[in-house]
Amino acid sequence: MNKVTTVNLNGRAYQVEEQAYEALRAYLDEAARLLADDPDCREIMADLEQAIGDRGARRLGAGKNVLGEAEMKRILEEMGPVETGEPAAGAAPGAGAQAKADADAAPRETSGPKRLYLVREGEMIAGVCNGLAAYFGVDPTIVRLVFVLLLFLSGGLVAIAYLVLMFVVPTAKTAEERAAARGLPFNAQELVEQAKQHYADLKDSHQRWRDRRRHKRERAFWRSGEKRACKEPQSRPFERPQPGYGARVAAGIALPVTSAISAVLTVAAVFAGASFLTTGAIFGWSPPLDVPPWAALLALIAAYALVAAPLRAVRYASYEALGPRRGWFVFWDGVLWLALVILAWWIAANFVPGVSEFFRHLFHDWL
Amino acid sequence: MESDVKFLPIRKGLLEFLLLKIISADKVYVADILGRLEGTVFATQEGTLYPLLSKMRREDLVDYEWQESGAGPPRKYYRLTAKGRTQLAGLNDYWREINRTIQKLER
Numbered sequence: 001m002n003k004v005t006t007v008n009l010n011g012r013a014y015q016v017e018e019q020a021y022e023a024l025r026a027y028l029d030e031a032a033r034l035l036a037d038d039p040d041c042r043e044i045m046a047d048l049e050q051a052i053g054d055r056g057a058r059r060l061g062a063g064k065n066v067l068g069e070a071e072m073k074r075i076l077e078e079m080g081p082v083e084t085g086e087p088a089a090g091a092a093p094g095a096g097a098q099a100k101a102d103a104d105a106a107p108r109e110t111s112g113p114k115r116l117y118l119v120r121e122g123e124m125i126a127g128v129c130n131g132l133a134a135y136f137g138v139d140p141t142i143v144r145l146v147f148v149l150l151l152f153l154s155g156g157l158v159a160i161a162y163l164v165l166m167f168v169v170p171t172a173k174t175a176e177e178r179a180a181a182r183g184l185p186f187n188a189q190e191l192v193e194q195a196k197q198h199y200a201d202l203k204d205s206h207q208r209w210r211d212r213r214r215h216k217r218e219r220a221f222w223r224s225g226e227k228r229a230c231k232e233p234q235s236r237p238f239e240r241p242q243p244g245y246g247a248r249v250a251a252g253i254a255l256p257v258t259s260a261i262s263a264v265l266t267v268a269a270v271f272a273g274a275s276f277l278t279t280g281a282i283f284g285w286s287p288p289l290d291v292p293p294w295a296a297l298l299a300l301i302a303a304y305a306l307v308a309a310p311l312r313a314v315r316y317a318s319y320e321a322l323g324p325r326r327g328w329f330v331f332w333d334g335v336l337w338l339a340l341v342i343l344a345w346w347i348a349a350n351f352v353p354g355v356s357e358f359f360r361h362l363f364h365d366w367l
Numbered sequence: 368m369e370s371d372v373k374f375l376p377i378r379k380g381l382l383e384f385l386l387l388k389i390i391s392a393d394k395v396y397v398a399d400i401l402g403r404l405e406g407t408v409f410a411t412q413e414g415t416l417y418p419l420l421s422k423m424r425r426e427d428l429v430d431y432e433w434q435e436s437g438a439g440p441p442r443k444y445y446r447l448t449a450k451g452r453t454q455l456a457g458l459n460d461y462w463r464e465i466n467r468t469i470q471k472l473e474r
Binding site: 011012031039040044047048050080082084 | 397
């Protein structure tokens with residue numbers, strides 16, 4: 001006679017003998033230990049539990065409802081030890097695509113220190129400015145302002161450059177890529193590969209969108225499993241819990257509103273600075289004489305940062321709430337932001353006293 | 368038996384290639400894959416397959432969807448992404464190159 005325990009294998013209960021339980025426990029603990037650094041640790045654990053459960057179920061039936069030690073050992077033997085060893089270095093990501101191109105060349109290291117990527121965390125349109133900012137190690141807002149300025153000075157040509165970059169530069173998807181976004185420029189060969197890839201992705205995107213919806217179910221499925229030694233997964237977008245409908249609607253409203261306010265605010269701040277530098281007054285208001293100009297400028301920047309911070313917080317919270325499939329919404333929000341910046345810029349450049357002078361100076365002196 | 372040991376790393380490296388091949392033919396779930404490899408020198412177990420498939424999904428080579436199975440719980444059905452197909456094409460070419468080289472040396 002043996003004592004029997006009930007175990008939960010990925011959401012299903014199985015009766016196993018005590019020794020069988022010990023063997024199972026040892027296998028799963030070892031698996032969790034080996035997988036602790038794997039970003040999909042929990043999912044793989046759920047898959048393994050599921051597979052063990054399935055194998056167990058095949059051995060149970062009407063006349064038998066408890067798994068014994070020998071059977072469990074047999075099942076675990078069939079499962080085989082968990083192997084996490086990355087396959088040979090040659091099979092690193094992207095190696096396949098390159099294999100054709102440089103079959104006899106030395107393998108190019110795909111984990112090169114610095115590469116240009118589209119960065120989709122907190123992007124406005126497609127993450128080009130964000131990616132450039134990460135690449136050059138500056139604040140995205142600065143890159144965006146430079147972009148808007150260039151847009152004006154080039155008469156819109158920069159927009160074409162933007163579209164080309166958007167199509168050609170890969171998106172930083174994995175944590176490694178996001179790290180690499182900050183750290184070698186990519187070569188022309190890769191540009192062509194990427195353009196082909198993006199085209200293929202585009203054709204594939206509809207199908208994938210449908211499948212992503214299924215991922216959601218899957219998440220609920222394996223999240224229900226028992227917590228093991230898995231480390232919390234790093235912030236991968238599609239592992240975050242899905243916010244409720246209400247939160248998403250609120251985010252949908254908050255995003256364009258905050259975009260509008262932040263666009264106007266950004267332009268106002270730039271022009272306040274511009275008008276202060278040219279006329280010594282911020283929109284007609286002169287700071288007291290005993291305040292040095294640099295202090296007034298610093299105060300202006302501080303005031304802008306103070307007002308912009310909560311707005312930015314709301315924007316990022318909204319991005320989160322909209323979840324991973326916020327794509328189009330964020331795109332149009334970015335377009336709105338850009339349009340408002342251009343509009344506010346135009347109004348200010350033509351009608352706000354200090355600013356129009358600044359522009360006259362600028363064009364007169366520099367151009 | 369010695370060649371078995373010598374080729375161990377090669378078999379490991381080729382496994383991903385074979386998975387791409389198997390998955391490219393049809394939507395498959397893990398038991399299908401294990402079945403296809405069973406009895407070959409590439410026979411594999413779940414303990415190896417799940418982590419590898421997970422890694423391949425992270426690299427955007429494969430994707431899966433849940434499908435209800437008649438009897439048991441829903442199953443993960445894997446298929447290749449566009450990137451997976453591109454990679455498979457590249458690996459196929461590379462593999463042919465290797466074969467040509469070996470054949471040339473045998474002559």
